[in-house]
Amino acid sequence: MNQSGPAGQHTVRRHNSALVLNTIAAAGGLSRASVAARTGLTKATVSSLVDRMLTAGLVVDGGPEHRVGRGRRGTALSLSPAGPHGLGVEIGVDTLSCALVDLTGRVRVSWTRDVGRRGRTVEEGLSQVADLVGLAREEADRLGVSVGGVGVAVPGLVESSTGLLRNAPNLGWRDVPLHDELRARTGVTDRPLLVGNEANLAGLAELWFGGREDRRDFVHVSGEIGIGAGLVVAGELFPGVRGFGGEIGHLSVDPAGPPCSCGGRGCLERLAGRAAVLAAAGVPAEAEDGTGDGMAELLRRLGDDDPVALTAVTDTGRWLGIAMADVINLLDIPTVVLGGTYARLEPWLRSPLLAELDRRVVSSGWAPVAVEPSVLGSRAAVQGAAGWVVRGILDDPEPFLVGPPT
Amino acid sequence: MNQSGPAGQHTVRRHNSALVLNTIAAAGGLSRASVAARTGLTKATVSSLVDRMLTAGLVVDGGPEHRVGRGRRGTALSLSPAGPHGLGVEIGVDTLSCALVDLTGRVRVSWTRDVGRRGRTVEEGLSQVADLVGLAREEADRLGVSVGGVGVAVPGLVESSTGLLRNAPNLGWRDVPLHDELRARTGVTDRPLLVGNEANLAGLAELWFGGREDRRDFVHVSGEIGIGAGLVVAGELFPGVRGFGGEIGHLSVDPAGPPCSCGGRGCLERLAGRAAVLAAAGVPAEAEDGTGDGMAELLRRLGDDDPVALTAVTDTGRWLGIAMADVINLLDIPTVVLGGTYARLEPWLRSPLLAELDRRVVSSGWAPVAVEPSVLGSRAAVQGAAGWVVRGILDDPEPFLVGPPT
């Protein structure tokens, strides 16, 4: 109850608007009456709130509900696919991706642009992103939908309060004021522009679009070039104090292990990162420009039961297990979702990982841990970025409901 | 914004009552006008809210404010020392402690009872606790104050949703329904009865009573017989999904290290726990009944610059550093507070700990980490338990404000 400002009737409205909209989002095709029953609000109140959402175009009237039994049929309400869209952008190491997502979470358009080699300058990168956002907005115009905000995913540490990118080793960027720069360059000033860590957003994508409405607590591990994680607790991301949470890449799993570029020793990334796994499996190094696909080669060898590859991946599972056991002991999160590269390796990682977890997690005796592969592919982070914007609208629709008080 | 029930005027009242009360709590001796200015509410609203708190006895009118300059003087409002008290209980390994704390956080009465040897049965323990609560309530009657609730601290894993003690290795208790048992045995049925982990509550005590109003994010490490932690983020405890958060005792700091009773290897507790430190320092083992004071002996040797003791404590600092680096990388919490036993060792632990942190924390370059000793002594957990109740009252005073609407 600290520093949260005074409340008034408008606060109540905001809260209830979000409540109603989320209820409709969670179960599409509800009638006003069912919404009232589920939320605990009166039918009268729900009607009043829904009316404003209809006129604002957030919700559509889907005609009479299909229901058996007698009595008048309700009108099925659902989120409007023509409502404001979320625009997600992902700044990858050698690609830029982009997606337009509607309120229901469906990806309307998405595209990826190869921007070539690593090591491009900050200036180049920023203007490329701005161009892409411009194109996406034109596309939105063509589709006749508005852009409700922009979410940007970056492979680096982003200070949540300022939108400052502190450090992105794989991009070679440091201390870039991403939020402010992109606001200026894209001209998006009247809608939210959110900047976040790629791994965190991938975790959120898994929560929102991964079809796991039941699981609201998990660690999503995304192994791309680095290793990151999204900590999802009670259906929300745990971002850490300043937004640097979930940096599991440099958890120390073997204090006496090989030195890591971060200065520590035996970091998870050094032992179980993509490069380490490929090297241990004897797969030739990938080209610097990302052309060689070592992962495909590794999967092929695993399929052939190559003993060196199998050992390498088993070891990886063990290292991951040690790190995840720490996470679970510390945060008490019972489920591990393997995303990114690890999703494809899940069949081989699963068993050594679980063995390590069973051994090390204090609560495993009465609260078994689960390991699952992610269902989203490489687009998880973009989707998460776009979904972030959409989520923002659902969680506070009031700015869009400019309609008359009554 | 999920599952949070409908809001109405009463919600607004609740919120604003808490806001006003917390404002008064944060800076005692405020006038209604200053409260209005700080909260953003109108003077009229504040007056209305404060009136009810005065009649309920949560707040007292301290007479005219002492202020220079012209204009009428306000009346100084502060939390009432005669208002409802929080009753805290700590179930220790061989002691039971108890404290009555008023709304301002002052400990009115506190006492500790030696209940002898380890290994007493659950039945004995529960009835001892019930007795103690009974005595404390009599004492409260004698003081003429009411008990607003009971908080219980236990050295074990407590499931927050049910108040079930899953496992307390040092007590030898497993699966004890503490909340339900204590409700039945103490007859406290109309007020909250909260059960929580000792280390978590010690962390909260540090937050509320440690005089660190500025620091609202830290990890409080309490090394008693086991090692636990309280993760405080944004002024709130992060309890984990089911309440088992902060179990750092079995973080793996050396996967190839000595086997631990938990089944893992190289756990922090095994390497840096009280027993391990004393053994490494060459201090004779403490008696099973806790009579020998190995820690005093260790401090003596450290004072004499005993090289074996110094090495042992330096190593401990390193192990702690490895574990804390993991915590910081994962949760992005910039401050480590050393509590319990470690507080006394802080002068010797500090430097190796910081060195390890600087090396391993990804964000240490631009966001330096801090290490501080706890200011609370061994009573931290009891105070936290009692403070938990008090905090509950401040954060939702409405149940106490039964007064008329106007």
Add this chain to the structure above:
DNA sequence: GCGTACAAATTCAGTCATCAAACTATTTCG
């Protein structure tokens, strides 16, 4: 085929907490 039971949705008066502004009370300064 028609009336009745039933459910959805709307309407309208009532309640309640906040706000804004006017008003009273108290203190200082010139």
Add this chain to the structure above:
DNA sequence: CGAAATAGTTTGATGACTGAATTTGTACGC
């Protein structure tokens, strides 16, 4: 001693929810 400044109270208006009554629409039974 009066003007200015600050604290606190009173009063009427606003807005959002509730609850009950009303209207609208659908299905079942006779």
